[in-house]
Amino acid sequence: MATAPSSPAEAGQEGEATPLSLGPECPDADLNRFDTACCALDISRVRPIIAAVAGGAGGPDWVEALLAGTRIADVNQRTAHLLGSYEGRDRMIGQPVTAYWPSEGRPALAELIMAAVADYPTGAPRTRKVTSIAFADPLLTVWTAEGGQCPDIVFLSLAGTVIDDRSLWTLLASDERYRNLIHHLPSALLQVDSTPMTAIFEKLRRDGVSDIASYLDDRPELAIHSRNIVRVTDANRKAVQLFAADCADHLIGSVDYLFMASPETAKRVITAHFEGRRSYAERMKVRTFDGRLRDVELSVTYPTLPERLDVTLLSLEDVTDRLRTEAQLRQLQADYTRTARISMLGELATSIAHEVNQPLAAIVTNAETSLRWLAREEPNLAKVGQLTARIADSARHASDVVQRIRGMAARRTPERTVLDLNRIVDEALLFVRHELEARSIELSVRLSDDLPHVRGDRVQLQQVVVNLLLNATQAIAQAGRPEGRIDISTASGADRAATFAIHDNGSGVAEENLDRIFGSFFTTKEEGIGIGLAICQSIIAAHGGTIAVSNHRDGGALFHFSLPAAEEN
Amino acid sequence: MAAPAAHGRTLRLSRPTVIAIVDDDEAVRESLFDLLQVEGLPAKTFGSAAAFLADDSAGGFDCLITDVRMPEIDGIELQRHLRARGSLMPVIFITSLTDEATRESALLDGAIAWFTKPVTDEALLQALRVALARNGGGEGAASQHPSGN
Secondary structure (H helix, E strand, C coil), X not given: CCCCCCCHHHHHHHCCCCCXXXXXXXXXXXXXXXXXXXXXXXXXXXXXXXXXXHCCCCCCCHHHHHXXXXXXXXXXXXXXXXXXXXXCHHHHCCCEHHHCXXXXXXXXXXXXXXXXXXXXXXXXXXXXXXXXXXXEEEEEEEEECHHHCCCCEEEEEEEEEECCCCCHHHHHHHHHHHXXXXXXXXXXXXXXXXXXXHHHHHHHHHCCCCCHHHHHHHCHHHHHHHHHHCEEEEECHHHHHHCCCCCHHHHCEEHHHHHCCCHHHHHXXXXXXXXXXXXXXXXXXXXXXXXXXXXXXXXXXXXXXXXXXXXXXXXXXXXXXXXXXXXXXXXXXXXXHHHHHHHHHHHHHHHHHHHHHHHHHHHHHHHHHHHHHHCCCCCCHHHHHHHHHHHHHHHHHHHHHHHHHHHHHHHCCCCCEEECHHHHHHHHHHHHHHHHHHCCCEEEEECCXXXXXXXXXXXXXXXXXXXXXXXXXXXXXHHCCCCCEEEEEEEECHHHEEEEEEEECCCCCCHHHCCCCCCCCCCCCCCCCCCHHHHHHHHHHHCCCEEEEEECCCCCEEEEEEEEECCCC | CXXXXXXXXHHHHHCCCCEEEECCCHHHHHHHHHHHHHCCCCEEEECCHHHHHHHHHHCCCCEEEECCCCCCCCHHHHHHHHHHCCCCCCEEEEECCCCHHHHHHXXXXXXXXXXXXXXXXXXXXXXXXXXXXXXXXXXXXXXXXXXXX
C-alpha cells in the first residue's frame, strides 16, 4: 500500500501506449504528457441529456443516463493501467464510461461534466475531491478544449498519491477472487453496508449519548430504523441455503429480515458497533423465508477503518442440529441419572426388606415353635420361656433396623440454605416426569409467584416432593384409574409459610388410616415397604414444618405440607 | 454315597436323619433349629455356606435348609456346589427375596421348595417331610437296584 510507481510487469503487458490521435485540431490530444491519469470522453450522444439537465429537467436517473451515453474517446497509459482491463487502451476506447468508472464516483463525474460542458450550475467548480480505493485524496479535474476544438470531447484527469500500486483492475480481480472465496465459504456470510449508521452514531455522540444500550431500549424505533437503512449488499451461497431463499438477490436489501426472530440481537449488534468493537458474536434465532426457525451463531466483523472500508461482514453458522443433538444428549444423561437413582432406590428397598424380614422371620418361627411346645401333653415351659426371650430380642432388633432407616434421612448433616420451593418442585418433577408420562397421568402444576423463600436442605425437600409424587402415582395405579390426574400447587400460607399441596385422583385414604399413614412401614401397597411417607414426615418436621393428609372433597388424597419462611438476615 | 449298595437301607435306618440349616442371621437359624427340635428332628446350624460345605464333605446330611442372600457364597451358589459334587441332597430355600428369576434358577438347580420369609411352621415341616421321604426312597431305590431286590 506504499506509494510506488506502477508495476513494471503490468506496464509491460500493456506495451508502450500509442500516442492519442484525436486529430491535429486538439492541442491537448497527447494525453501521455500528463503524469496523472487522463482520459478523453466523447459526449456527442448525450447532448440532449446535458441540455435537459441544464434546463432543470434532468429526471431522477440523469447521472446514469449521462454516463452510460458518454463514450471513452481515449485514455493515457496511466488511466489504462488504473481503470482499464488487461486488454488495455484499445479495448477501452468506444466503451461507455460506466464500464470502468466505479459507481460511487459517478455522481461526482456527471456533475463535473455538467460543469465543464454547460457551466451548470453557473460557476460550478471543475475540480473535486473524490473518494477512491486506489488514491489517497484524489483530485478529479475536467476541462474542454479551448477555442471550440473537438467540441464533443471532455478531458478528465485524476491526480493523487497512489496507495496501492496494483491497478484498479487487479484490485477488481483480487476482489473477484475474494468474492469467489466468500461465495464458497462453508458458513453463511452476509456483506452489509453499515455506513448509514455512521451519521446516526455521530449525531448520538453530539447529543451526548454514551450508554447506547439503554438509549435503544428507550427508543425501540431507532433499532427498527437502523434495521431498515442498513443494507445487505451481498450474500454467499450458504446464506441463500440457510434462509431458504431462491437466490442471493432475495437476501440483498434491508438487513431487517435477519433480526425478525431476534429483535434484541439487533440492539446488541448496534451497541457493539457504536462502542467501536471490532467484532461481536452471539447465538440468535433466524426465521427462514419458508417460515422455519433456526438457531444460528452470529459473528459480526465491523469495519476496522470505517473511513475507507464500509463493509461489515456477518457470518451465520446454523447450529440448530448441533443444539438438538446436545439436547438429546442431555436428555439421555438425565434418563440415565434417573434410572440409576431408581435402581438405587430398588436396591435400598431390597436390602431394607431383607434386614427387617430376618428378625420377623425369627419371631414368627419362634412363636410357632412355642405354640408347639405348649401344645404338648406336658408343655415344655422352660423351652417356651427361652423362645419368648428370643422373640423379644428379635422384635427389638427389628425396631433397631427401623430406627436406623429413619435416621438415614437425618444422618447426613443437612444443609440449611435459602431455597425457592418452586424450584425444588420443578427439579423434583424432572425425576418423575417420565414416570407420569409412562403411566399417562395428566399433571397440572400451579406455582405461586409470590412464595416466601424457605431455609432447608434442597436434596431432602426434593425427596419429599418426589416421594409424594410417587405415592400419588401409585395410588392412581392401585385405584385402577385409566385417566390419572395429579394437581400440584404451591402457595403462600398463613404466618408467611410456603406451602405445597398435591392432589391425586386415586381412591383416597381410608378413614382409619389417616392417623397412621406417616408411620414407618405403614403401607397399603403389595410391593411397598412403607417408608416413603415416614421419611417425608421426618424431613418436614426437621425443617420446622408440618405435613398432613386428608381426603379431597372431589375424591382422592390431598397431601399438604408447609414450611416456615426463611428468616431474613 | 460310597456305602455298599446292599447296606444302603440298613445304614439309613440305623443313622438318625440330620438336617443342615445355613443362615448368616443367628436368630433365624436358631429359630429354625428350635422348630425342628420340637418335632424331634436333629439339626445342625451353620453361619455360612463355606462352614457347611466344609462339614458336609462326609455327606452326613439328609436335607439342607438355606437362606439365599448371604455374604461370600450365597444360597444359589451353595446348591450348585452340592450338585457339582454329585450330591442330590434336597435343598429348601427360605428367603426375603421375591425375585422370580432367582427362584426359578434355584428350582432349576433342583431345589425342593422355596419359601419367602416368614415361613409358616406347617409349610416348612411339610416340605421337610417330602424331602426326607424322597431322599430316603430315591437314594435307597437307586442303591438297592443293583442287588436285584
